[in-house]
Amino acid sequence: MAAGFSICGASAVAGMQGIVDADDDEVASAVAMVTLYGSLMILVLPLLNAVLGLDATEFGIWSGLAVHEVAQVVAVASTAGATALAAATVVKLGRVLMLAPVAAVASIGERRRATAAAAAGTEGTDDGRLSLRPGTPLVPLFVVGFLAMVLVRSLGVLPGPVLDAGRTLTTILLAAGMFGLGAGIDVRRLLRTGGRFAAVGAVSTLFLAGVSLLGVLALA
Numbered sequence: 001m002a003a004g005f006s007i008c009g010a011s012a013v014a015g016m017q018g019i020v021d022a023d024d025d026e027v028a029s030a031v032a033m034v035t036l037y038g039s040l041m042i043l044v045l046p047l048l049n050a051v052l053g054l055d056a057t058e059f060g061i062w063s064g065l066a067v068h069e070v071a072q073v074v075a076v077a078s079t080a081g082a083t084a085l086a087a088a089t090v091v092k093l094g095r096v097l098m099l100a101p102v103a104a105v106a107s108i109g110e111r112r113r114a115t116a117a118a119a120a121g122t123e124g125t126d127d128g129r130l131s132l133r134p135g136t137p138l139v140p141l142f143v144v145g146f147l148a149m150v151l152v153r154s155l156g157v158l159p160g161p162v163l164d165a166g167r168t169l170t171t172i173l174l175a176a177g178m179f180g181l182g183a184g185i186d187v188r189r190l191l192r193t194g195g196r197f198a199a200v201g202a203v204s205t206l207f208l209a210g211v212s213l214l215g216v217l218a219l220a
Contacts, residue, residue, distance in 0.1 A: 016103060041072060042067075056087070076088070
């Protein structure tokens with residue numbers, strides 16, 4: 001949940017799953033909370049901005065900092081126009097980049113726990129989970145692919161038609177992602193997870209939105 005809310009939503013949850021050996025129920029609950037509260041932000045942030053009166057760039061920065069999923073950020077920022085969307089996208093992708101170092105640090109920590117458990121003659125970690133599987137990468141492969149694409153784009157070697165096709169494909173995939181996020185919300189599953197996950201999600205969302213708004217106002 002910490003990775004999902006602070007970095008890039010369900011992708012971060014999936015990226016951390018293998019590193020911390022989370023079970024399917026834990027992953028499903030974390031993804032459900034990210035999806036639920038991120039979707040609520042699509043409705044809430046534009047309404048709050050109508051009261052706050054942030055300009056397009058400020059609202060875009062706030063959206064990129066406060067909203068969980070990339071697709072949700074695009075949906076929120078799009079309500080304020082192209083300038084807000086551009087600012088939100090840059091900020092959000094900066095958050096996405098943080099998955100690589102966070103995953104690496106978490107992986108190193110899990111490896112140390114596994115080594116300590118093996119030295120102590122136990123088969124699991126101190127919380128009863130199985131120790132980290134050998135060969136688990138320090139950084140999820142999709143993060144490596146993302147960083148590689150950032151590098152290729154930054155080098156300026158891609159021709160214009162390829163970039164235009166990429167923008168069109170991005171729009172289609174973002175729409176598909178939003179559809180998938182909505183389809184992934186199972187109210188019955190949310191009810192089964194209990195109030196603990198919902199409370200953590202609510203506090204995390206309010207904290208992230210509040211702190212990021214203060215930062216935007218301080219820089220205005």
